[in-house]
Amino acid sequence: MNSKFSFKIYSTTKDLPSDWDSLAINNIFLSKDYLTVLEVAVPKNMTCHFIGLFLDEELVGLALSQYIDLSDVHSFGERDHCLKTKVREIVFKKFSSNVLVMGNNMLTGQNGCCFSEKLLASAGMVLLEKAAEELKLTFRKRKIKIHLTIFKDFSESEIENFSIPEFDSYYKFTTQPNMIFQIRESWNTFDDYILDKSKKYRDQYKRARKKADEISKKKLSLEEITIYKSRIYQLYMNVAKNAPFNTFYLPENHFVLFKQSLQDNFLFYGYFIGEELIGFNTLIKNGSDIDTYFLGYDEKYQREKMLYLNMLYDMIGYSINKGYRRIIFARTALEIKSSVGAKPVEMYGLMKHSNPAINLLVSKTFSYFEPKIEWQQRNPFKN
Missing domain, CATH: 3.40.630.30 (Gcn5-related N-acetyltransferase (GNAT))
Incomplete structure (x- = not known):
């Protein structure tokens, strides 16, 4: 050299x-x-x-x-x-x-x-x-x-x-492979994606949405992320502690600092039933890719409301509607990610x-x- x-x-x-x-x-x-x-x-x-x-x-x-x-x-x-x-x-x-x-x-x-x-x-x-x-x-x-x-x-x-x-x-x-969701050029809207699904998976989508009809989703500002900081951390740890392998746990102020620095490139979505925050997911804009980041949820509502699956649909909807080319869904939950269309990349x-x-x-x-x-x-x- x-x-x-x-x-x-x-x-x-x-x-x-x-x-x-x-x-x-x-x-x-x-x-x-x-x-x-x-x-x-x-x-x-x-x-x-x-x-x-x-x-x-x-x-x-x-x-x-x-x-x-x-x-x-x-x-x-x-x-x-x-x-x-x-x-x-x-x-x-x-x-x-x-x-x-x-x-x-x-x-x-x-x-x-x-x-x-x-x-x-x-x-x-x-x-x-x-x-x-x-x-x-x-x-x-x-x-x-x-x-x-x-x-x-x-x-x-x-x-x-x-x-x-x-x-x-x-x-x-x-x-484990990286689960990557390629957005087809023919999908101009989220509805185009749903129409391309087989009947079994269209029915799955309808069932998931019906289960979650009392849940409201909101994009949270820096101020709101700060207000909900403790609850956010609790929901994050619910998921993190059940992972099959961990090398770290995020500090409680992680998402606040991320929003402060990355601003519009960091998206934080809260899921509520009434006034109660029951889950959240985060996305990072990276050129023509959307990278999914950390999430959290209350296990009770996750099972009852098919919350995680609904989050995946929401991430896909956002990415298609905003003209992104790929979603990097990362590792973990491989089967459910493949059920919405992500493919494994070694x-x-x-x-x-x-x-x-x-x-x-x-x-x-x-x-x-x-x-x-x-x-x-x-x-x-x-x-």
Whole structure:
């Protein structure tokens, strides 16, 4: 690789180069605005660093890294208290609790790095691997030994950039797919989408809407998000604690800070019965994509009112009516997302344990720690 290439690690967004956003223009999740709010609204067990890649003095690439301390997080969810879960928890914390993610662990998809035309992706990855080694040294000085280094969420074509000697010691893995909803050009309105469904799934839509007829939906302002902050957090935790695998929990002020910073690019919808907030979902505008963000609900109303399914329909309706091309539905709830038309896209990552002996076992033990999700793909459309 050209020796004129170098990298610089920043611990605060205040120090980022002035032309940072000129490279981040195609992805809001690498923009200064997003990274700044991430810095102040980050989960308490996470530390972010920002990496600039340079050709001489010219900025030609940028990336995000996140250190995650899993020692205080119930990583395998709270709904499953079986012996296997307890054993996994103990082993995981002893040998894999300090994790360095080269990417964004709070999102699904490749939102962790981008390069200009002057930097080949494979060369960029070599620079980021060197940056990861420097970050590990930085943490070691703070008496933190990084157990696992992970490069996350690359598509099938993107993962080919890692087929180079520098990554021979990394284990390639795949977890749950990213559920992506492609909006057809023939759908000018939400009604066009409904008309393209088969009778079974049109009936499902009608049934869900009928169940939710007493629910009112409202786009909340910054002031309203602030007023409902405690209830929002309670609803978020209802969902988060039942997830099969957790690496962090958001702080209570997360959504307030996001709305303050991203403003109209961050949408927050509350669902009410009378005056009671029973659920919410959030969306982030990212170019021609809509990224679904975190949500929460009261389990009682979720079951009675088919609340989650209604939220999915609302997200689709908004995105079609506003002319977006895709919805990034991310991981989790794979089957219900496929029932509204999202398709699975495999995502790949690379991981390496700092202990060479344990690293040899990573490929054999990974499936033990990765919760298995059985699901059936649905096709709701006539053709």
